[in-house]
Amino acid sequence: ILNVEQSPQSLHVQEGxxxxxxxxxxxxxxxxxxxxxxxxxxxxxxxxxxxxxxDEKKKGRISATLNTKEGxxxxxxxxxxxxxxxxxxCAFLTGGGNKLTFGTGxxxxxxx
Amino acid sequence: DVKxxxxxxxxxxxxxxxxxxxxxxDMDHENMFWYRQDPGLGLRLIxxxxxxxxxxxxxxxxxxxxxxxxxxxxxxxxxSASTNQTSxxxxxxxxxxxxxxxxxxxxxxxxxx
Numbered sequence: 001i002l003n004v005e006q007s008p009q010s011l012h013v014q015e016g017x018x019x020x021x022x023x024x025x026x027x028x029x030x031x032x033x034x035x036x037x038x039x040x041x042x043x044x045x046x047x048x049x050x051x052x053x054x055d056e057k058k059k060g061r062i063s064a065t066l067n068t069k070e071g072x073x074x075x076x077x078x079x080x081x082x083x084x085x086x087x088x089x090c091a092f093l094t095g096g097g098n099k100l101t102f103g104t105g106x107x108x109x110x111x112x
Numbered sequence: 113d114v115k116x117x118x119x120x121x122x123x124x125x126x127x128x129x130x131x132x133x134x135x136x137x138d139m140d141h142e143n144m145f146w147y148r149q150d151p152g153l154g155l156r157l158i159x160x161x162x163x164x165x166x167x168x169x170x171x172x173x174x175x176x177x178x179x180x181x182x183x184x185x186x187x188x189x190x191x192s193a194s195t196n197q198t199s200x201x202x203x204x205x206x207x208x209x210x211x212x213x214x215x216x217x218x219x220x221x222x223x224x225x
Contacts, residue, residue: 004154034213043116044202046213089155098162099170100214102147102154 004092006103013080013110020076021106023090027071031095035064035075038105039086047075047088080110115139116217118203124223131190133220135203144186145204145214146170146178155202161186193224 005024013019025033032051038044048057053068061078077084087107091100119134135144143162147155147170157170159178167178175197179187186205190197200221204214 036216041218043216043218044204046215049213091155098168099157099160100155102156104152104154 004090004101004103006088006090006106008106009104010107011109013108015081015110015112017080017110018076018078019080019108020074021088021108023073023075023092023103025071025073025090025092025101026094027069029094029096030068030071030092031097032093033066033068033073034091034093034100035073036089036091037086038089044089075106077108080108082110082112084108085110116203116205116215118201118217118220120220121218122221122223124225125190125193126225127194129190129193129224131193131222131224133188133190133201133203133222135186135188135205135217136184137186137203137205137215138184139205139207139215140183141205141207141215142183143206143208143212144180145206146176146186146188147202147204148172148199149202149219150199158188158201193222195224198222198224 035047036044050066055066066073087105089105091102116137145160146158161167161180177189202219203217206212206214
């Protein structure tokens, strides 16, 4: 069973703070890394699908980087807002595989 | 927009009952997935299907079965519900397996008494 780890487990920040979380995954046989945002009482929503080492993706105030050689991805949120409060999930896919392995998520709470 | 719907948001069932969880997607996606989510654990794959009438076991298939008679519909069946199947169940679909984004339903919170 593949191990995908996310840290921290939870995070409280003030509105306007910038923050980042980490997703660690096996560095061998990499195919893709997904990030999802899951707000309470809503469906998980895709943020990014990353496939290339060194990839950087951006969506508004949220961005992500990928290092496949060392097996990690960072998710950054610039100027956090209360609406960013959610659980952020990463999921890893190996080459030749067809199943995503999810991390346990980072729960972000942005306070006024 | 892709829409994935699940038949119930909340369900309460008794131990030993047969339980059906239904999932429907409206974007003609080939692949559909059933996950469960428990506190402290990541989403865990129960079963997935890459075509009508095709299915593959995920990481935790024990105690579950699935049915995909039509492309848009993927059902999860608990043959004889047990208390350890109390969980949040999420359905997802994607155009292809592999690197494609998965689109999730809102989840069904199942309580087995």
